[in-house]
Amino acid sequence: QQQVKQSPQSLIVQKGGISIINCAYENTAFDYFPWYQQFPGKGPALLIAIRPDVSEKKEGRFTISFNKSAKQFSLHIMDSQPGDSATYFCAATVSYNFNKFYFGSGTKLNVKP
Amino acid sequence: GAGVSQSPSNKVTEKGKDVELRCDPISGHTALYWYRQSLGQGLEFLIYFQGNSAPDKSGLPSDRFSAERTGGSVSTLTIQRTQQEDSAVYLCASSSRVGGNKNTEAFFGQGTRLTVV
Numbered sequence: 591q592q593q594v595k596q597s598p599q600s601l602i603v604q605k606g607g608i609s610i611i612n613c614a615y616e617n618t619a620f621d622y623f624p625w626y627q628q629f630p631g632k633g634p635a636l637l638i639a640i641r642p643d644v645s646e647k648k649e650g651r652f653t654i655s656f657n658k659s660a661k662q663f664s665l666h667i668m669d670s671q672p673g674d675s676a677t678y679f680c681a682a683t684v685s686y687n688f689n690k691f692y693f694g695s696g697t698k699l700n701v702k703p
Numbered sequence: 704g705a706g707v708s709q710s711p712s713n714k715v716t717e718k719g720k721d722v723e724l725r726c727d728p729i730s731g732h733t734a735l736y737w738y739r740q741s742l743g744q745g746l747e748f749l750i751y752f753q754g755n756s757a758p759d760k761s762g763l764p765s766d767r768f769s770a771e772r773t774g775g776s777v778s779t780l781t782i783q784r785t786q787q788e789d790s791a792v793y794l795c796a797s798s799s800r801v802g803g804n805k806n807t808e809a810f811f812g813q814g815t816r817l818t819v820v
Contacts, residue, residue, distance in 0.1 A: 596745075622807065633707070633794055633811030634746075679746060683807070690734065690753065691798065691809045696745030 593617060594682050596694025603701050609667040611697045613680035616661065620682040625654065625665050626693075628677045637678070638665070670701045705729070707812035709795050715818045716785055724780040724815045728797030735778050736809065737770055738794045746794070752778065785819045792816050 596613045603609045613623075624639035640647045640654040640663065647654045653666040667674055680694040708727040716722050728735050737749040748762035752772045763769070767785075772778040782789055792814040798807055 599745075624808065626809075626811075631813075633796075633813050635811065636808045639808075677745075681809070685807050690751055690759070691736065691796075693738070693746045693748070 592695070593692035594680060594694045596680050596697060598697060599695070600698045601700070603667075603670045603699065605670065605672060605701055605703050607670050607701075609665075609670045609674065609699055609701070611665045611678050611680070611699070612662065613664065613682075613694050614660075614662045615682050615692075617682070617684075617692075618661070619684045620692075622683050622685040623654070623656065623663050624681050624683075624691075625652075626679040626681060628679065628696075630676075634677075634679055667699075670699075672701045672703050675699055675701045707795055707797050707810050709793075709812035709815050711815060712813060713816045713818075715820060718787060718819055719784055721781065721783045722785055722817065724782075724793050724795075724817070726778045726780070726795030726797075726812060728776065728778070728795070729799075729810055730776075732797035732799045732810075733775065734798045734809075735772055736796045736798075737778070737780050738796065739764075739791045740794055740814070741791045749780070749793075782817075785817075787819045790817055790819045 625637045626634035627637040628634040651668045656663045678697045681691045683691045710725045733754045735752040739747040750770045751759040767783045770780045794814045796809040796811045798809040
């Protein structure tokens with residue numbers, strides 16, 4: 591059973607457009623939701639994270655929107671750039687417990703110039 | 704070093720041979736994960752270690768796969784009698800167990816690219 595479901599699997603966006611990646615979860619005990627960015631040949635690295643006490647977190651062009659009642663969260667990349675082309679993973683964990691991270695299956699983003 | 708270190712970075716092996724992949728987590732991190740990533744695909748969970756607790760082996764795809772973590776630090780993932788479908792990048796990550804409302808993060812290594820020929 592996949593704890594975190596991510597969509598779409600791949601995404602093509604024109605430069606300057608908005609990229610949106612969605613994730614859904616079932617476990618209401620999850621209280622920390624990070625997003626990871628992975629460039630080819632590299633390991634994933636933390637991009638931005640949110641806790642469920644806020645509905646939105648913004649860092650530069652990257653925004654996480656969180657809907658606690660729907661158990662969904664999404665990553666929005668505004669003014670998408672070719673340098674944003676990477677694979678993005680959402681994740682969830684119960685941070686006060688054993689801290690195991692559950693990852694989504696990933697979204698491969700291609701930003702066309 | 705400051706990050707998660709994996710070795711070797713690349714490994715080519717013949718079908719049927721055994722391989723060992725090594726992960727050195729960040730010092731002090733109690734949690735360690737192994738993931739597999741096939742070409743252009745997502746992360747496939749393999750195994751999770753947390754402190755002295757029994758590992759979560761629920762993601763290991765077959766009994767040819769095993770992993771151990773010695774002294775709560777270095778981990779070795781062993782694949783016996785390798786098959787061509789085992790070809791993938793094997794990623795290791797570690798994280799610290801924190802309490803309260805502190806933020807936490809899983810840190811990934813660069814991965815080991817395994818090619819079975």
